[in-house]
Structures are given as structure tokens and as C-alpha cells.
Amino acid sequence: MRLAELSTETGVSVATLKYYLREGLLHAGRAMSRTQAEYDETHVDRVRLVRALSEVGGLSLATIEQVLEVITEPGTDRLHVLEVAQRTLARASRTVGSDEGASVRRVRAWIEQHGWEIDPQDPFIDDLARAWEACDHAALGLDEERMDRYADHVEGIAEVDVSTVPADPEAAVRHVVLGTLLVDPVLVALRRLAQQHVSRGLQGAAARGTGTATDDADGMVSS
């Protein structure tokens, strides 16, 4: 297909596609003449991936370039797949300077007490410390005990993540990096929907408890 067709197929403007080509986010098409090139399904896939990482994952184009580099780099050692993937993800999330203050020490102490085996230099320890501190400042009452409860459920999510990683190393890095970045928004949306479901359940139970009739099918989604 021509560039205009690639644009129609992906919903991305020709100007943006040309920008992707210049920046190396999109591989060149097969040259047909001095001014025309032919694009195929690999181009459609790549454009969709760049859009997903940018719009759903919220990554900058510079970060997307780094992510693409890692996931297309051949010959990654199977054992280091997660390491490479996490390094890329850490680079993608690093926006504020890290510190080794009390909040980081609290996270390390909590991880040890919780019994997770984590590299002490893991960059996500900083992320967790910063996020936890923000919850403290908002007085959300997020203590070690509640963190334990969250962590147990998140461990279940990570087990699903890890069990679905393909055996092929190259496919695995791609899967871990993209799966981590692109499944985050899925989990965020699921959490809001689950909050609604859980809180409706509680309201229903409360109404039944006081003898009030309640129609449980009331808010059900019908397709």
C-alpha cells in the first residue's frame, strides 16, 4: 500500500507518518520510484504500536524509540529477558530525581518484612517510595498492613503476567515490555469498574440487611 493508504488504515495523518519515518520510529517502505514507496502489514502493526505506547501508555516519542530498540534487538538471553525489559521500563518511568531518604528505607523494610525477593537496586523501589509518600501527604491511611493486602493481590496479577510470557527470548522481551506498559491501563480501568461492582454489592447487602427489597439485576450490563 501507499503512504496515503497506510494513513487511512491506521488513522494517523500522512504528516505524522512522515515524521515517524524521519525519526526512525517507522521502518522505510520498499522503494518503488524516487518519490514512492510501498508499505505492508508490518508498517500497519508498527504504527499501531507507536500510537498505543504514546496514547494509552503515555510515553514520549523519545522513550518509545528506546522501547522499540529493545524489543527489536535480537539475541537477548532468556534469563535476562525480565532484566532488560525492566531496565527499559524503568527508563520510561524515570521522570523525577530519586533520593535515598526515609521513604525509600521504609519501602525496603516493608519488602523484607513482606518476603518479596527484589534486587535492592531495583529502580521501582524509588517509584513505590514516591507513590507511597504521595498517599501519606494526602492522608489516605495507606499503612504497611494495607500495603500487604494490595501486594498479595498484585502478586496474583504478576503471576498471570509471568505465566503468559512466551518462551522465545526475543518475543519474551517484547511481551514483557509491551505487556507491562499496555496492560497497566487495562488494570487501571478494571480497578474503577471493580470498585463500582464491589460497592454495589455492599449497598445491596446493606439494603437486604434492613429488609428493603432490592433488585440485584438493576444495574447489570446487557450487551
Place this chain on the structure above:
Amino acid sequence: MRLAELSTETGVSVATLKYYLREGLLHAGRAMSRTQAEYDETHVDRVRLVRALSEVGGLSLATIEQVLEVITEPGTDRLHVLEVAQRTLARASRTVGSDEGASVRRVRAWIEQHGWEIDPQDPFIDDLARAWEACDHAALGLDEERMDRYADHVEGIAEVDVSTVPADPEAAVRHVVLGTLLVDPVLVALRRLAQQHVSRGLQGAAARGTGTATDDADGMVSS
């Protein structure tokens, strides 16, 4: 305290604090003279909250203004707490136009099959549809069965969320809105750490399975 002290206390520049005051993100201090005002702990808390929502939650200042409006609005009905909170959150997350296409229908069908009671007009159905579609485009193999497994774990997270909402309606809206926005980054960081823990456990098990000695304490965090 004076504005300069508020700046030292919060780590936010005087210029930014003045901007917050002008934009109504920060309530005025008690006037001491024509040019000086006195600030207290409520100002420290508010500045930290704005920073958290902006830096950790990634919200724009315009969205933060809307969030602050809702959480400081008095007299919210207890039963509508979650509704008000979710409406605010939905407004905060709405960045791309929604559509009623095949991806939204798939989410509705999945929710019904999964057995969650959700308002069919819930804006997060769109979010989930978009996020799921992005995973499809990246060929992550995220099918209904894996979505069910994620959803079960996320439901556990939502149960923790809902069980920790305070009884007072005003405090409840604040808690739900801030808890949802600020705990997201906590869960994201936990997921990456849990992936590492789970995958180390699998590597350890594999090593034990082939008779290789492995020191389980190797990567343990020490505080």
C-alpha cells in the same frame, strides 16, 4: 508562616505558590498587612496534594482544580459518593474521543459474562475498551480468559479500596478520588516489583528442579 516559609516547607517555589494562589488551587492566607499573609498547615497540606496529583497522578492543573472542587464540596450524599468520585475521575481520564464500536461491545459482553454489576454507561467501559484494543494491536494475546484472571485479582484490590473508605460522606469523596488516583502509581510500582519476585521464584524452582544449588537469599532486600 510566611510565603517563603511555606515554600521551604513544601519544596515548591514562591513563584509557583503565587501561581497556585492566583488560580485558586491554594486558598488565600490570613492577611497580616497589605502585602503580607500568614499561612498554616492547611496550606502545606494543600500544596502537597496539588504536587502529588500533578507529579504522581500526572493530572493537569485544570483537572486538579476540578478534583479539588469535588473533594471540598460539602454535603455530598453518602450513597452518591462513589458516583461523584467516579465522575470526577472519568473527567480526569477522558483524553480521547469515545466510540461505540466493536471494542466497546466486547467489553460489555465480557462484563456480563464475568458477572460484574456495572452501570452500562460507565465511562470506564470506554477506557477498558481502548486499553484492551491497544493490547490486541500489540498482539499480547490478552483474551477473555486472561481478562477474567486479571479481574479476579483486581476485584480483591477494589475490596481493599472500598473497605477503607471513611463513613463521613465528605471525607469519603476525598478518599475515593485521591485514593483512586494516588494508589494507581503504588499498584503500578508493586506490579513491577511483584513480577521480579515471581520470576525469581520460577527461576529458583527451575534451578532446584535440575539439581543446581541456588541460594534463595541471594537477591533479598536488606534494609
